[in-house]
Amino acid sequence: MSVSPSPSKILRNLLRNEAFYFFTSIGNYTGQHAGSLREFMQKIGEIDIKSLEFHLYRQDFEKWIAQTLGDARFAAEIKNLRSRKVAGNLLREQLSNVVSRRYQELRGKMSFKIIT
Amino acid sequence: MKIKGRSAALDDLDWRILELLQENAKQTYTKIGHLLGVAHSTVYDRIKRMEEYSIIKKYGTVIDLEKVGIKPITAFVTVYTDPKESEKIAEKLAEFNEVLEAFTSFSEELVIIAKVVAGDQGQLHSFIAQSIAPLPGVLRIRTSIVTRKYKEEAFRNGLNYDSQRKRGRRV
DSSP states (O other), rough: OOOOHHHHHHOOOHHHHOSEEEETTTTTTEEEEEHHHHHHHHHHHOOHHHHHHHHTTTTHHHHHHHIIOOOOHHHHHHHHHHHHOOOHHHHHHHHHHHHHHHHHHHHHHHHHHHHH | EEEEEEEEEEOHHHHHHHHHHHHOTTTTTHHHHHHTTSSSHHHHHHHHHHHTTTTSSOOOOOOOOGGGTTTOOEEEEEEOOOTTTTTHHHHHHHHHHEEEEEEEESSSSEEEEEEEEESSHHHHHHIIIIIISSSEEEEEEEEEOOOOOOOOOOOOGGGGGGHHHHHHHHH
């Protein structure tokens, strides 16, 4: 059984080589990257839709979330979204919802820990 | 071959020896001498001097990868950079085994063009995403995958260089 990392670890600022780099197709880098889950959430709202589709269906998002952020549950939610085969603006909307919800949840857990 | 300062002027015989070596670097001095109508000792002396002055940089082996079951893909990767970081990025790219050639170039923006090989598209993408995109100063990347190769040759003495050769010969 894998142990979930702490919210602070998932929300940490990442090193350059751990960041998520947004591409629109094989080898075509947009110049946009996310160095934390918070930045990732922001970029999803503004990045080219082609990039979201490219990474979702290559399973890049779920791999990065599971392997770099270490959040297996969150990765499973992304995988579930992928299985619905959404595209275009609907994909941006649904992805934003999933990521924002998880981000707020982790932020809430961090605040709770500080209070207690 | 005549040396003047840091450059060397090759004569016709030097160029013809180089052309034969580019076709087949394993042929003997005797065979080259026979083909060019000069003694093998002359060929030996000319080649040794060109090696000594690094005009001949190295002898290579061209591998037919398809015959050993490897079909790599080749891509030309254009890396748009922050001008302040361009040289460092080019030097870093030159260190990777996947990068066969790397050049800096200036058109509307300062770019680095690299010829890259990888086992397949997945490996190519991983290399670019994990090794090039994270380098400080990389602004964006455009990649063109080669679909068919029409020509691949090392530099050969051509007509465009005749004038330079003639100038060199007068030195």
